[in-house]
Amino acid sequence: MYTRFCAKSGSGPPGIRSLALLAVCSVAAAQGGADPYLRARERMVAEQIEARGIRNPEVLRVMRSTPRHRFVPAHVQALAYGDHPVPIGYGATISQPYIVARMTELLGAGKQHRVLEIGTGSGYQAAILAQLTAEVYSIEIVPELAQSAAQRLRGHANVTVRHGNGYLGWPEKAPFDRIILTAAPPEIPEALLAQLARGGRLIAPVGKAPAQDLVVIDKDRDGTVHRRSVEKVLFVPMKNP
Numbered sequence: 446m447y448t449r450f451c452a453k454s455g456s457g458p459p460g461i462r463s464l465a466l467l468a469v470c471s472v473a474a475a476q477g478g479a480d481p482y483l484r485a486r487e488r489m490v491a492e493q494i495e496a497r498g499i500r501n502p503e504v505l506r507v508m509r510s511t512p513r514h515r516f517v518p519a520h521v522q523a524l525a526y527g528d529h530p531v532p533i534g535y536g537a538t539i540s541q542p543y544i545v546a547r548m549t550e551l552l553g554a555g556k557q558h559r560v561l562e563i564g565t566g567s568g569y570q571a572a573i574l575a576q577l578t579a580e581v582y583s584i585e586i587v588p589e590l591a592q593s594a595a596q597r598l599r600g601h602a603n604v605t606v607r608h609g610n611g612y613l614g615w616p617e618k619a620p621f622d623r624i625i626l627t628a629a630p631p632e633i634p635e636a637l638l639a640q641l642a643r644g645g646r647l648i649a650p651v652g653k654a655p656a657q658d659l660v661v662i663d664k665d666r667d668g669t670v671h672r673r674s675v676e677k678v679l680f681v682p683m684k685n686p
């Protein structure tokens with residue numbers, strides 16, 4: 446974006462103009478353009494996500510363009526693009542960038558899909574999904590997190606955040622084509638399986654730390670459910686009040 450800005454700015458005699466341009470461009474380059482974290486985000490995608498085998502161009506595109514630093518508290522913004530989860534308060538974390546990309550790719554959600562997310566947290570995963578799907582419904586059990594995420598997600602008209610217990614799902618909006626859990630239950634809640642559409646997919650970390658499985662559930666057109674574990678992960682436990 447700043448390249449275009451540089452190419453168009455400046456007026457006056459050519460010599461002065463190029464000097465002025467040079468100055469403008471080096472300041473912009475030093476700051477990474479209007480977004481000071483642009484470079485950090487590009488590196489994050491190249492080194493943490495593409496290098497580990499994520500190939501879906503749409504997933505890579507939204508991970509490159511979504512300002513992850515705006516989803517974490519101000520005092521940890523500098524950590525937002527690191528190869529690890531970041532604490533966001535109330536015992537919650539924003540997941541490691543690779544895990545967000547991996548789960549998003551596995552979910553296989555497209556523009557025709559309605560998605561349910563359990564564990565809104567910062568709202569980052571919901572923002573990623575909002576750009577790839579038709580509608581996102583996200584439930585968060587901590588009222589303060591639900592409120593701050595809803596604020597942050599105001600720009601995404603297709604996301605609805607609700608404070609509530611994810612074990613119950615969102616029956617009024619069911620069925621969902623895709624369901625993603627970003628907190629780990631001991632077993633996949635029955636209500637969520639019931640709210641998964643035929644032909645749909647659910648993805649969830651399942652089990653107790655430190656040995657959770659990332660589980661993918663596919664529901665056939667005839668309602669048969671298939672389950673597979675794809676890798677070991679570590680998520681905060683899903684609370685069951």
Ligand code: SAH
Binds near residue numbers: 569586612682
């Ligand atoms: N997807 C989030 C990461 C969330 S961390 C992001 O992109 O930032 C897991 C979140 O699940 C926490 O915010 C936690 O409060 C929430 N959570 C835990 N148990 C829950 C439950 N039963 N229902 C809804 N949310 C729950």
